[in-house]
Amino acid sequence: xxxxxxxxxxxxxTSLKKRLKTASRGHKLMKDKxxxxxxxxxxxxxxxxxxxxxxxxxxxxxxxxxxxxxSIISNEVIEESLMFPKQGVSLSVxxxxxxSVEVPVFSFTTTTSESGNIxxxxxxxxxxxxxxxVEGLSDLFPMLLExxxxxxxxxxxxxxxxxxRRRVNALEYVMIPRxxxxxxxxxxxxxxxxxxxxxxLMKVKDMMLEQAIKDRRKKNEEMFGA
Amino acid sequence: MYKIGVIGDRESVMGFKALGLDVFPCDDSESxxxxxxxxxxSDYAIIYITEGLAYAIRSDIDEYNDSKLPAIxxxxxxxxxxxxxxxxxxxxxxxxxxADILFGGNK
Numbered sequence: 121x122x123x124x125x126x127x128x129x130x131x132x133x134t135s136l137k138k139r140l141k142t143a144s145r146g147h148k149l150m151k152d153k154x155x156x157x158x159x160x161x162x163x164x165x166x167x168x169x170x171x172x173x174x175x176x177x178x179x180x181x182x183x184x185x186x187x188x189x190x191s192i193i194s195n196e197v198i199e200e201s202l203m204f205p206k207q208g209v210s211l212s213v214x215x216x217x218x219x220s221v222e223v224p225v226f227s228f229t230t231t232t233s234e235s236g237n238i239x240x241x242x243x244x245x246x247x248x249x250x251x252x253x254v255e256g257l258s259d260l261f262p263m264l265l266e267x268x269x270x271x272x273x274x275x276x277x278x279x280x281x282x283x284x285r286r287r288v289n290a291l292e293y294v295m296i297p298r299x300x301x302x303x304x305x306x307x308x309x310x311x312x313x314x315x316x317x318x319x320x321l322m323k324v325k326d327m328m329l330e331q332a333i334k335d336r337r338k339k340n341e342e343m344f345g346a
Numbered sequence: 347m348y349k350i351g352v353i354g355d356r357e358s359v360m361g362f363k364a365l366g367l368d369v370f371p372c373d374d375s376e377s378x379x380x381x382x383x384x385x386x387x388s389d390y391a392i393i394y395i396t397e398g399l400a401y402a403i404r405s406d407i408d409e410y411n412d413s414k415l416p417a418i419x420x421x422x423x424x425x426x427x428x429x430x431x432x433x434x435x436x437x438x439x440x441x442x443x444x445a446d447i448l449f450g451g452n453k
Binding site: 162165169172175176182183187198202207208211223224228230231239253254257261264265267274276278281282285 | 347348349350356358360361362363364365366367391392394411412414415417419421422424426431432434435438439441442443444448449
């Protein structure tokens, strides 16, 4: 890991140390978030898979019933019969917050003129098979709705999880090592400067001492020699 | 108030009409794509789309993956489940975990 390109000053060292502290704390928090998200996500995905299997097999039954119905009465008649539905569905959407991910919650209300009778056609021209098919589909509908909510939730959580995972990795393998490297570099550079200074001072002291001895000697010679 | 839309071939989506859902029969992928974008922009919260069509226009569907609404859900068409609906769940898991650890091995 290469270090950052900064000036090795004491001020930079302080600010980098502060950044490292923030990064490590962020990393810990992110990691916790990732673990918790993963836990709820896996549970949700498993449930989603189960629900999807149920819906798929349920729909298959419904399609079978429609096929049977269309073999008895013509497609045109079926289509005509279903053209003006008696029932209306309106959907309201709330949001739920899972680990700071906003996920939609659907709830639906059906508007029918008479409850228990969802068939938008008279029974004279159609067969009982069509009734069964429509009824089957209407029974399946709450499950379909649940599937929609679950599946969206799974997708949104997956996106958030991916983002969090990337952030954790970036902090762990790029940001933090790089900061540590740079801090080490600055510390070493500063220490090196300190040592250089020390030797220089010692050398200067030696030189000054030598000069002083020489001066003293000269003075003595002048005093006693002459 | 939000609405629920169903896109797919005429045969498959016919029944949903009886429930009071808004049905958009589309027989080719081009018109399917147009319809999808059109209704995704208006107030449809859930859009069911038959698997065959969903597979053909999957790149367009992926655009709505990260937004809260609409939820675009593939459902099997009249010719039976192809397993592609399950793929969307599998894809989510792969995206989140990095590998498919839940539904692997059955494909």
